[in-house]
Amino acid sequence: MYDVIVRQAKIADGSLIDIAIQDGKLAAVGQLPPDVTATRTLDLHGQYWLSAGWIDSHVHCYPKSPIYHDEADRVGIDSGVTTVIDAGSTGADDVDDFYQLTRQAKTRVYAFLNIARTGIVTQNELADMAQIDKVGVAQAIADHPDFIIGLKARMSSSVVGKNGIQPLLRAKEMQQENQGLPLMVHIGNNPPDLDEIADLLAAGDIITHCYNGKPNRILTPQGQLREAVKRALERGVLLDVGHGSASFSFAVAEMAIRQGILPHTISSDIYCRNRISGPVHSLATVMSKFFSVGMTLPQVIDCVTCHAADALRLGGKGRLEVGADADLTLFELQHVPQVFIDSEGLSKAGEQLLVPLAAIVAGEVILTAEGKSKNVFDL
Ligand SMILES: [Zn+2]
Structure with a gap:
């Protein structure tokens, strides 16, 4: 039994993965058998994104x-x-x-x-x-x-x-x-x-x-x-x-x-x-x-x-691999028209906005305001 399992998370290349966390570290990355259990399970149903x-x-x-x-x-x-x-x-x-x-x-x-x-x-x-x-x-x-x-x-x-x-x-x-x-x-x-x-x-x-x-x-x-x-x-x-x-x-x-x-x-x-x-x-x-x-x-x-x-030579960070720190970001990629402003005060149109839903630090899940309002982990 793991501390946390994240299932069916979409990663940057578009594929779906499961992740298991134990004692603040990534304990498994890939496809987990259905019968594996954890104290807390977050099923993202392929709908939300995850990265290191x-x-x-x-x-x-x-x-x-x-x-x-x-x-x-x-x-x-x-x-x-x-x-x-x-x-x-x-x-x-x-x-x-x-x-x-x-x-x-x-x-x-x-x-x-x-x-x-x-x-x-x-x-x-x-x-x-x-x-x-x-x-x-x-x-x-x-x-x-x-x-x-x-x-x-x-x-x-x-x-x-x-x-x-x-x-x-x-x-x-x-x-x-x-x-x-x-x-x-x-x-x-x-x-x-x-x-x-x-x-x-x-x-x-x-x-x-x-x-x-x-x-x-x-x-x-x-x-x-x-x-x-x-x-x-x-x-x-x-x-x-x-x-x-x-x-x-x-x-x-x-x-x-x-x-x-x-x-x-x-x-x-x-x-x-x-x-x-x-x-x-x-x-x-x-x-x-x-x-x-x-x-x-x-x-x-x-x-x-x-x-x-x-x-920055931060060992154990930045990659989804077994043994790395269980630091993860869960997010949504919203496709809605945007107007972005640079430091010169000039604007540029965009169509995509990254919206963070949660930070996981050493296995602790901390929802952002957006994550809370969406009840993404209300399982
Ligand atoms: Zn500065």
Whole structure:
């Protein structure tokens, strides 16, 4: 007898599978005999979709952050997201406090540590090089090896002030000194110029806000991929969406995707204000926007499951396989006309909307508001 069985779930390739969960892990994946029992059975009757738990690679959920704050479960399980990675809200000074606060969340929370010891307290945390404290960073990583999964450097003009590319050079040094942890680099207005940033990045480094519409974007004014970004992608640098309030342009995404420049990970850059007032709303909304720029359901799901788990080195996540963490997202794909808005305030029509119905975290089933109202598991 298992803890939970999910029967007849539709997965991204359209096939139907059953899943059994025991002690917080996936115990069976495939077709289960009819006589197998569990404490709780959810029969989706081939009507609802299931994937490995969604991972949002770029959120802000340190509740005490003065600008970009939120609660982990508001950006996580409330919208079917089982794992969130806070992208640099905290630095060495306050990551302990952030870690403690996240222990109460049902959502699994990890952090990219801001290379500035203050995190994002002001908008210009890298304008003073004295904020970049190697000893503090190394100590924080040593104190929280299972929480801090990487480093974050925000490399745009308002953040770095007169320091140009210098903070990124320090970030790369710290990455070397700390087991080569993933490094997420935010791009925006120049200086520093994106070419200069891209040339410093290596395989596994992550560019977030990859489809921003600012002049310092990945495409040239003629719409071609910048040579420096092309070389970076060839070296294995990864593109992360990081939609946010100012960093996603439908026009840029569409032009890039048409040239085969797909995102490696789709993330929201969500926090309370852009969650409530838009244009982000939820990871599901951000994912749905990619149907309108030429991506398929399997491609979109891969971006928030296996791609994210690999990029962030989250072992046991992102795949429906025996022994993996029993983190799952149950959702519906609604076919109804939509109008989506990007960060430039421009709209685009769509026909499909992902609606999360439940997050399952370590085998615990947590319905979203939609899931509750539909009584999908009233069995
Ligand atoms: Zn962000």
